[in-house]
Amino acid sequence: MKLPLTVIGGYLGAGKTTLINRLLAEDHGLRLMIMVNDFGALNVDASLIAAASEDLIALTNGCVCCTMGADLFLAIGDVLDRSDWPDHLVVEASGIADPAAIAQVALAEPDLAYGGIVTVVDAVAFDRLADDPQIGVQLRAQVDVADVVVVSKTAAGAWPARLTGTALDLATVALVAPLICGIAVGQVPDRRASHADYVRWQAAADTVFEKEELLAHLAARPDGLFRVKGYVAAPRGQVWEVHCVGRQMTVSVGKGPVGLVGIGLQGCVTLPEVDAWWNSGDL
Amino acid sequence: MSDITVFAARKIITMDDNCPQATHVAVRDGRVLAVGDAGCANQWGPVRHDDRLQDAVLMPGLVEGHAHMMAGGVWRYAYAGFHDRIDPDGVLWPGSTDLNAVIGGLKDYAEGLNPDAPLIGWGFDPIFLSDARLNRSHLDQISTDRPIAILFSNFHLMCVNSKALDMVGYGSGTNAEGVIKGPDGTPTGELQEMAAMFPIMRRLGIDFRGLSQTPEAINAYAKVAQRVGVTTITDLFSSITDADVDVMLDIMGDDFPLRIVPALGVMGDPVAMADKAQALAARSTDKLRLGAVKLMTDGAIQGWTARMRWPGYVGGQPNGLWNTAPEMIHAICAEMQARGIQMHIHVNGDEAAEVSLDAIEAALRAHPGPGHRHVLQHCQMMDRDLFQRAAELGCCTNIFSNHIYYFGDQHVALTIGKDRAHRMDAARTATDVGVHYALHSDAPVTPLGPLLTAWCAVNRRTMSGAVLGARQCLTVDEALYAITMGAAYTLKLDGEIGSISVGKRADFSVLGRDPTAVNPMALRDVPVLGTVSGGQVHLL
Numbered sequence: 177m178k179l180p181l182t183v184i185g186g187y188l189g190a191g192k193t194t195l196i197n198r199l200l201a202e203d204h205g206l207r208l209m210i211m212v213n214d215f216g217a218l219n220v221d222a223s224l225i226a227a228a229s230e231d232l233i234a235l236t237n238g239c240v241c242c243t244m245g246a247d248l249f250l251a252i253g254d255v256l257d258r259s260d261w262p263d264h265l266v267v268e269a270s271g272i273a274d275p276a277a278i279a280q281v282a283l284a285e286p287d288l289a290y291g292g293i294v295t296v297v298d299a300v301a302f303d304r305l306a307d308d309p310q311i312g313v314q315l316r317a318q319v320d321v322a323d324v325v326v327v328s329k330t331a332a333g334a335w336p337a338r339l340t341g342t343a344l345d346l347a348t349v350a351l352v353a354p355l356i357c358g359i360a361v362g363q364v365p366d367r368r369a370s371h372a373d374y375v376r377w378q379a380a381a382d383t384v385f386e387k388e389e390l391l392a393h394l395a396a397r398p399d400g401l402f403r404v405k406g407y408v409a410a411p412r413g414q415v416w417e418v419h420c421v422g423r424q425m426t427v428s429v430g431k432g433p434v435g436l437v438g439i440g441l442q443g444c445v446t447l448p449e450v451d452a453w454w455n456s457g458d459l
Numbered sequence: 460m461s462d463i464t465v466f467a468a469r470k471i472i473t474m475d476d477n478c479p480q481a482t483h484v485a486v487r488d489g490r491v492l493a494v495g496d497a498g499c500a501n502q503w504g505p506v507r508h509d510d511r512l513q514d515a516v517l518m519p520g521l522v523e524g525h526a527h528m529m530a531g532g533v534w535r536y537a538y539a540g541f542h543d544r545i546d547p548d549g550v551l552w553p554g555s556t557d558l559n560a561v562i563g564g565l566k567d568y569a570e571g572l573n574p575d576a577p578l579i580g581w582g583f584d585p586i587f588l589s590d591a592r593l594n595r596s597h598l599d600q601i602s603t604d605r606p607i608a609i610l611f612s613n614f615h616l617m618c619v620n621s622k623a624l625d626m627v628g629y630g631s632g633t634n635a636e637g638v639i640k641g642p643d644g645t646p647t648g649e650l651q652e653m654a655a656m657f658p659i660m661r662r663l664g665i666d667f668r669g670l671s672q673t674p675e676a677i678n679a680y681a682k683v684a685q686r687v688g689v690t691t692i693t694d695l696f697s698s699i700t701d702a703d704v705d706v707m708l709d710i711m712g713d714d715f716p717l718r719i720v721p722a723l724g725v726m727g728d729p730v731a732m733a734d735k736a737q738a739l740a741a742r743s744t745d746k747l748r749l750g751a752v753k754l755m756t757d758g759a760i761q762g763w764t765a766r767m768r769w770p771g772y773v774g775g776q777p778n779g780l781w782n783t784a785p786e787m788i789h790a791i792c793a794e795m796q797a798r799g800i801q802m803h804i805h806v807n808g809d810e811a812a813e814v815s816l817d818a819i820e821a822a823l824r825a826h827p828g829p830g831h832r833h834v835l836q837h838c839q840m841m842d843r844d845l846f847q848r849a850a851e852l853g854c855c856t857n858i859f860s861n862h863i864y865y866f867g868d869q870h871v872a873l874t875i876g877k878d879r880a881h882r883m884d885a886a887r888t889a890t891d892v893g894v895h896y897a898l899h900s901d902a903p904v905t906p907l908g909p910l911l912t913a914w915c916a917v918n919r920r921t922m923s924g925a926v927l928g929a930r931q932c933l934t935v936d937e938a939l940y941a942i943t944m945g946a947a948y949t950l951k952l953d954g955e956i957g958s959i960s961v962g963k964r965a966d967f968s969v970l971g972r973d974p975t976a977v978n979p980m981a982l983r984d985v986p987v988l989g990t991v992s993g994g995q996v997h998l999l
Contacts, residue, residue, distance in 0.1 A: 187784070188784060188786055188787060213726065213727035213728070214727035214728035214731050215728075215731075216727075216728040216730070216731065243727065244726075245698050245726070246696070246697075246698035246724045246726050247667070247668060247698065249653050249654075249657050249660075250666070250667075250668055252657070253657070253661050256661070270726070270727070270783075271784050271786075271787060272781045272782070272783060272784035272787070274780075276636070277652060277653075277654060278654065279654075280635045280636050280637060280652075280654035280655065281635075281653070281654035281655075281657050281658075283633070283634045283635035283636075283654075284627070284629075284633070284635035284637070284638060284654055284655050284657065284658050285627075285657060285658045285661070286627060286628050286658065310766075310781070310785050310810075310814070311781060311784055311785065311786075313777065313778070314780065314781060387632075424634070426634065428632075
């Protein structure tokens, strides 16, 4: 078992907290632990709070928000040392931080799985900030390292011209949990997973792959399929644990029922495209 | 028995113009009662004479305005650095000037370890070595059974052996960026930045926090300070929980030989941080002074992460990194100034200094308040205009003079080039424009020792022996003032410490020679015999 870690990046005021508020309010059935810089703008309905202290808010749905203090990595270590892991760990990077400097720990630490980098971009302010002589380079880097870029504050029809890659309009995404946390095999009820926003794909994955073959096959996956996870049959009765987010993929020996799930965004990819890609790997 | 003790000394350098020199100092209730000759306190009643220090030279207890508590605790690991260093117990650790020496030293150290214990080293710095880069096969020569991790002096990198790589499963399939791989595609053992180091640290029990907030670490800090004549020291950038304060208060009683001034590291919401700083301030004691905050702005010059004004880095490297966005620096300065909270602001590059001064100027316009004494820390690239602005705004500056010796040659050749290297850490300019300033070590980044720091500011010699900008040299008297009264002022403690004056704490450094009488090049060699803290003698 690995604990997936997703990092939410983006500049001050870009809408990271708004995204986290939405994540907390959704009925995703996941026990999330969310590490934030501070509780200042969190908007949690008082009736949903099970317990609260200076640096921790526990919700009745099993989610927990905590402030990370001066040492984020120490806080991550504390979570991993607990006996009751959450289903997913979400870390809010500070406004100027490089989210990759945090997310890389999920590729390094054997107990963590890479859950990706979601960078939030302010539709109105981004063009100006991206060219700012003081902070432009660091803000453009936040976008460059992102696995998913979401754009906030598009209500007036704004869209940042300086964004060149694929990005999603947050206003058109009804559910943010699949974007941030993905979905686990059998974890999300069909009605939700088949929501119009998302293309949900699954495969039996019982064809045996050598590791190198599997990595090469996964590398060829369609662009719009931004998350794939699950277990694939491996030689000698073993299984590969697979996590793909954005451009990142990890394959390691794991333990679990074979089967893959993936999600893409409606309009970016279609189910037949994904099926065609996966089936092309059948030997 | 009298409650007045009169200490005799060969000479007392008071740093107080009213009585610059004396031979005796009288102490009552831990404070200076009188200064002068043997009869200086006679009008106050019967006295007891203490001649233990009669052969020594006394100065005010030295004040280190920028250090980190880790400078004590880190000695629980093996020292693997280039320069000689002395540990809290006074043991000299000879520097390792090539890889063979590093490996040999660690091999010897490992023989004293429990067979199950990992070998952890610190202080390694390849910038000073001409050999090949340290890799896992070097460390495998020490052991293939015991995990080994050697932290670099900047604490941002480490090198580990094969056993440690195996523990965390690092191999050719590892994708994490900071896991450095060789031409054969396998990890070399070098790990860069926290994300890559974390799995090792977690499994080997390396915990930067545990190097600070434990009784052992606090006591080690006091010992390190005592060896260099320091009686008041900072711990800049600390998370400081209430439990941490409990631990500190528990061991920092009247007998504790050191006053510690921690600064709360500001992360996140300025209002919440200001609340926390004010709550901490209420728990201050004589020995523990809480309430100030520390703000990070940019990185380090030698890491090419400091934020620079034109023309930037001499090698054309991209301008550095902000650790706090300029907009957030403004927000924090406004809140702290409004709440009357003193800030220590890390500024290495000149752009970081400029942005911070802009932020303080705006904060002062919105929330006027003299006496704030916000301190720009490091100030390495500030030139005359920036020091002038600091003076105008009532800010203090704390100059990283040790950099001149330890990294000056690198600054000329690799980072900022000759012209700006020659004017860096510009203590003469600071003196000329009249800004309040101190000089510091940033221990454990460079060794703690205000007399060494003063030596750097006076002589401006680099490791190669070159003089880095003779125009910026201080006189010995100016440098000694900076490491006593100057530093006390930056901590708002100049009414209590920094000089041997009636009414101040009886904090002295006990020296074997007169620092004003030795050749300035020998300033760093003046022996420290111990300290007096609150009238209590703590000889080594």
